[in-house]
Amino acid sequence: MMCSIQITKGLLDKYGPDRVLDTPITEAGFTGIAVGAAYQGLRPVVEFMTFNFSMQAIDHIINSAAKSNYMSAGQISVPIVFRGPNGAAAGVGAQHSQCYAAWYAHVPGLKVLAPYSAEDARGLLKSAIRDPDPVVFLENELLYGESFPISAEVLDSSFSLPIGKAKIEREGKDITITAYSKMVGYALQAAEILSKEGISAEVINLRSIRPLDRAAINASVRKTNRLVTLEEGFPQHGVGSEICMSVVEESFEYLDAPVERIAGADVPMPYAANLERMAVPQVDDIVRAAKRACYRAAPMAATA
Amino acid sequence: MAAAALLRRIPAARAPPTALMAARTISDSTAPLTIETSVPFTSHIVDPPSRDVTTTPAELLTFFRDMSLMRRMEIAADSLYKAKLIRGFCHLYDGQEAVAVGMEAAITRSDSIITAYRDHCIYLARGGDLVSAFAELMGRQAGCSRGKGGSMHFYKKDANFYGGHGIVGAQVPLGCGLAFAQKYRKEETATFALYGDGAANQGQLFEALNISALWKLPSILVCENNHYGMGTAEWRAAKSPAYYKRGDYVPGLKVDGMDVLAVKQACKFAKEHAVANGPIVLEMDTYRYHGHSMSDPGSTYRTRDEISGVRQERDPIERVRKLILAHDLATPAELKDTEKEIRKEVDDAIAKAKVSVAFSVLFLVSL
Numbered sequence: 001m002m003c004s005i006q007i008t009k010g011l012l013d014k015y016g017p018d019r020v021l022d023t024p025i026t027e028a029g030f031t032g033i034a035v036g037a038a039y040q041g042l043r044p045v046v047e048f049m050t051f052n053f054s055m056q057a058i059d060h061i062i063n064s065a066a067k068s069n070y071m072s073a074g075q076i077s078v079p080i081v082f083r084g085p086n087g088a089a090a091g092v093g094a095q096h097s098q099c100y101a102a103w104y105a106h107v108p109g110l111k112v113l114a115p116y117s118a119e120d121a122r123g124l125l126k127s128a129i130r131d132p133d134p135v136v137f138l139e140n141e142l143l144y145g146e147s148f149p150i151s152a153e154v155l156d157s158s159f160s161l162p163i164g165k166a167k168i169e170r171e172g173k174d175i176t177i178t179a180y181s182k183m184v185g186y187a188l189q190a191a192e193i194l195s196k197e198g199i200s201a202e203v204i205n206l207r208s209i210r211p212l213d214r215a216a217i218n219a220s221v222r223k224t225n226r227l228v229t230l231e232e233g234f235p236q237h238g239v240g241s242e243i244c245m246s247v248v249e250e251s252f253e254y255l256d257a258p259v260e261r262i263a264g265a266d267v268p269m270p271y272a273a274n275l276e277r278m279a280v281p282q283v284d285d286i287v288r289a290a291k292r293a294c295y296r297a298a299p300m301a302a303t304a
Numbered sequence: 305m306a307a308a309a310l311l312r313r314i315p316a317a318r319a320p321p322t323a324l325m326a327a328r329t330i331s332d333s334t335a336p337l338t339i340e341t342s343v344p345f346t347s348h349i350v351d352p353p354s355r356d357v358t359t360t361p362a363e364l365l366t367f368f369r370d371m372s373l374m375r376r377m378e379i380a381a382d383s384l385y386k387a388k389l390i391r392g393f394c395h396l397y398d399g400q401e402a403v404a405v406g407m408e409a410a411i412t413r414s415d416s417i418i419t420a421y422r423d424h425c426i427y428l429a430r431g432g433d434l435v436s437a438f439a440e441l442m443g444r445q446a447g448c449s450r451g452k453g454g455s456m457h458f459y460k461k462d463a464n465f466y467g468g469h470g471i472v473g474a475q476v477p478l479g480c481g482l483a484f485a486q487k488y489r490k491e492e493t494a495t496f497a498l499y500g501d502g503a504a505n506q507g508q509l510f511e512a513l514n515i516s517a518l519w520k521l522p523s524i525l526v527c528e529n530n531h532y533g534m535g536t537a538e539w540r541a542a543k544s545p546a547y548y549k550r551g552d553y554v555p556g557l558k559v560d561g562m563d564v565l566a567v568k569q570a571c572k573f574a575k576e577h578a579v580a581n582g583p584i585v586l587e588m589d590t591y592r593y594h595g596h597s598m599s600d601p602g603s604t605y606r607t608r609d610e611i612s613g614v615r616q617e618r619d620p621i622e623r624v625r626k627l628i629l630a631h632d633l634a635t636p637a638e639l640k641d642t643e644k645e646i647r648k649e650v651d652d653a654i655a656k657a658k659v660s661v662a663f664s665v666l667f668l669v670s671l
Contacts, residue, residue, distance in 0.1 A: 018488065024518070029477050029511020036481020039466050040416070042488060063471050064478055071457040073450035076466065 007144070008047065031057030031082070035064045038080040043129060048084035051100045051138065065134040066109030081128045086114070086138035087181060087232050088280055094268035099233030101180065104136040105210040105242070111163055112210040114138040116184040118148040120207055123161030131163060138209075140181045166213035168220070172202035175226040175290050178217060178243055180206040183230045183281065190286035199294055209239060217243060218250045225256040226293040232280050235263035260289040331361035331633040339627065341566035348548050350555035350584070353573040357565040361633040363409065367564050368624045370408075371401040372643055374425040375621060376650045377434060378594070381424065381441060384654070385598045390441045393470075394455045395422040396594040399562075402620035403528055403588045404429040406567025407496060411575055414491065416464040418479040419498035421456035422528075422592075423468045426498070430465040432458065434653035439660045446660035450667075473506030475499060476525060480512040483523040483578075494522040494578040496571070502533020504547045513583055517554055520582035524574045525551070527587045528561065534596040535605040548587035561588030562618040591618065 012020040023030040027048065034044040048054045054061065061082060068076045087099040105112045111133055115121040121139070128135040153159060169184060170191050179187040184205045191201035202220050206213065221227050227247055229240030240261040247259060265279040338356050345352035378398040384390045397404070400422075407417070408429040419426050424437055432448060440447030441455055448458050449468075457468040466482060469475040479497025486493045503509065504527050516523040527547040531538050538545040548556030555577070559570040570586055577584045591614045595602025602611070628634050634642075 021519075024511070024514060026511035026514065028508040029480075029515055032474060032477020032508060033481035033484055033512060033515055036418070036466075036478035036483075037485045037488070038481070039478065040482050040485030042485045059471055059474060060477070064469070064474055068467075071449060071453045072459040072461075072467065073452045075449070075459045075461045 007139075027053050027056035028060065031060040032064060035060050035078060035080060038065070038078045038134075039068070039076055041079075043079050043081075045081045045083060045129060048082065050089075050096060050141070051084055051086040052096050052098055054082065054084070054100065061104070061110070061134070061136070062107055066107050068109075069133065070109055077132050078134050079132045081125070081131075081135045081137055083125070083128075083137035084139060085141035085144070087140055088264075088269060088276070089141040091271060091273065091276065092269075093271050097269035099138075099231065099264070100136075101138055101209045101231065102233055102238045102242075104138075105212075105239065106237075107210075109134065110210060111135045111208070112138065113163065113208055114140075114180040114206065116143070116169075116179075116181055116205050116207070117150075119150050119154045120161065120167075120205070122150075122154060123159055124163070124207060126160040127163050130160070135163075138181065143182055143185075146185070161207065164208045164211040164213060166207055166216040167205045168202060168216070169205045170201070170203040172200040172224065174200045174224055175228060175293055176202045176204060176217070176220040176224045177228045177230055177286065177290065178204045178206055178240075179230040180209060180239070181232070183232055186281065186283050187230055187286060189283045190290065193283065193287050194290055197291075197296075199290060199296070201290060206239075212242065212246065214246045214250065218247060221247050221251050222254045225254055226290075227255070228260040228262060228286065228289045228293055230262045230281060230286060232264050235261060235266055238263050257293045257295065260293045262286055262289050331365065333361040333633075336360055337364070337631065339565055341569065342560045342563045342623075343566075345566070345570065346548070346558040348546075348551070348556035348558075348585075349553075350557070350577070352557060353569050355566075355569075357569045359565060359568075361628075361631070364624060364628055364631075364633060367405055367409070368621065368628060368639065369642055369646070370405045370429070371564065371621045371624065373434075373646050373649070374398075374401045374404065374428055376643075376646050377424060377428065377437065380650050380654060381438075382594070382598070384438070384441065389658070390455070390598075391443075392454060393421065394441065394598040395596065396598070397422050397425040397592065399591045399593040399614070399620075400528060400530065400588075401425060402564040402567050402623075403498075403526070403561050403590055406564040407526070407571045409564075409568045410571035411496070412493070413463045414493045415575065416466060416479070416482040416486065416493070416495040417498070418466040418475045418482060418495065419468070420472065420475055420500060420503065421468070421470050422500075423456065423458050427458040427460060427465060427468075430460045430463040432460050432463075432465075434650060435656045438654050438657035442657060442660075443662050444657060444660035445663055446657060451662055473499060473503040473508050476503070476506070476509045477512035479525070480516045480521055480523040480583075483516065483521040483583075484519070487519075487521055492579050494524055494575045496524045496526050496574075498526045498528055500533060501527060501529040501531060501538045501545070501547060502536070502541060504529075504550060505542055513551055513554055513585075516583040522575075522578040523583040524571075524578050525554075525583065525585045527585065528590055529587050530590050530592045532592075532596070532605065535600065537605065546587075548585050551583070551585040554583050554585055556585035556587065558587045558589065561590030562614075562620045562623065564620055564624060 088097040341355040436448040443451040483495040
């Protein structure tokens with residue numbers, strides 16, 4: 001791979017050149033080829049250097065992969081995985097920083113996963129590859145460098161995680177915070193800060209954006225009565241909007257406060273470090289939103 | 305006059321005299337016959353195949369029957385559309401039958417085919433049946449995609465026909481992916497990815513060709529050049545309309561797509577080439593009588609004289625009829641009878657398809 005990240009390091013030696021292939025920088029072409037191979041029953045794993053480049057191939061992901069099983073009334077199945085880093089990195093600018101979770105999760109026929117921890121990455125990728133349908137697997141470049149403790153069970157070769165199930169990363173009783181990918185770590189930090197101020201936050205690691213674990217989210221909100229949705233991507237039509245609607249549909253009477261939405265700023269990602277920091281959610285944004293939902297906010301004028 | 309010209313060029317091999325004198329039925333003989341293609345092949349960086357094509361009386365009669373069935377199906381679909389039993393998109397293939405039939409004659413069901421939205425006849429050629437075709441067009445349960453796909457999304461996986469694609473050009477990289485799987489599994493089979501002169505300018509084609517050439521995939525890119533991309537003539541859309549040359553470093557062959565024997569020869573040649581050496585481009589010079597789709601009369605960007613001219617001079621079914629008659633493989637009356645049978649077959653299939661109902665809304669979210 002031409003990738004500086006080297007997720008596939010060692011695979012060529014282990015599995016050989018028939019199974020691990022470098023491609024030219026032609027996303028539409030190689031993605032179409034991979035989907036065609038999946039039509040024939042192979043199980044390709046397509047790597048996009050980042051999901052920003054998946055836009056060049058998005059017709060194949062959606063029209064050739066996602067919709068084929070339905071259009072063919074089940075004749076054609078497409079057991080393919082599209083994986084790669086998603087969302088903002090550091091200082092890479094507007095064209096290299098977008099989060100695609102909301103875009104892909106919009107489409108029937110796709111499954112969309114977003115691992116946070118090493119356990120998530122291992123367990124979810126195995127399930128994604130085994131799944132008979134197309135799966136979009138949204139990793140995160142900054143998380144590649146983070147270490148996570150894992151159990152022997154996770155290291156076992158048969159370990160896998162089910163698609164469509166969220167994980168309660170931290171139990172709490174006063175407020176629910178939903179997050180995915182890198183934002184799970186931020187939410188956990190925020191929960192730590194909130195606990196010192198007497199607010200017990202429950203952090204849900206979504207793991208699966210489509211299908212969304214609506215049962216887990218609603219069960220949590222029915223327990224805590226307050227919700228903050230957290231994501232790095234643009235706010236309009238984002239993942240948080242869908243979560244909010246799910247809660248309104250199923251648990252409206254349980255809400256004691258309006259749902260708070262934390263998302264990236266509604267601008268293309270700027271380059272300057274201080275602007276970039278302002279364009280993505282930070283831990284204190286999450287803390288502030290949680291307090292607002294708990295009616296513990298400082299007066300409006302002091303939110304600067 | 306065309307038949308006479310053919311007679312002059314045909315070498316000695318023809319039906320033995322005894323067959324002419326015996327009380328004759330339509331010939332189902334498998335005695336080999338060699339017939340010259342209408343024109344020689346033009347090639348790009350490869351030696352073209354011979355224009356002498358081996359066939360048999362039985363095969364020629366099958367060609368006549370299969371193409372006539374396709375023609376009848378498409379014309380019937382036109383009527384059903386005007387009667388509002390078919391809705392939405394409907395892209396008809398009449399005029400292009402020789403490509404579907406000739407290709408099928410050169411390959412096996414282990415080879416794969418993928419095409420765009422003008423797919424009804426390819427479905428038939430791959431073993432699809434009339435009832436499921438008409439039922440799909442009318443959105444009924446008995447449809448080959450159970451009413452979920454429509455005209456543009458016919459598939460027959462068990463015959464290695466992978467659809468039926470609505471996005472112009474997308475089927476070509478997909479087809480190269482089918483070829484990837486064939487090579488990966490060491491199957492010695494090839495994939496024919498069909499596209500039109502309109503799609504020939506799509507960038508993803510060149511991306512897929514590049515990868516196919518690098519990885520030596522058994523991909524055969526077949527440009528069904530009917531000279532109009534929707535309503536745009538080829539010379540207005542392509543700086544170079546020599547589609548068989550557009551592969552650049554990939555060899556190509558230009559074929560008279562209205563001559564089923566030429567198509568068969570070219571596809572046979574292409575398959576052998578692709579399995580041994582990697583990708584090859586075939587340009588089929590063909591023509592569609594209908595407009596791009598049922599919403600296009602097809603006469604605002606071409607003259608009626610042009611359309612009727614092709615019908616008179618180059619119609620693929622008429623060419624085969626003349627060959628059959630010239631070689632005395634059947635009488636005109638016998639061929640007319642065949643056509644009558646076909647009409648009945650199509651009418652019966654439509655009647656059966658009409659009886660099938662559409663799914664209830666319960667089936668919206670399940671297969």
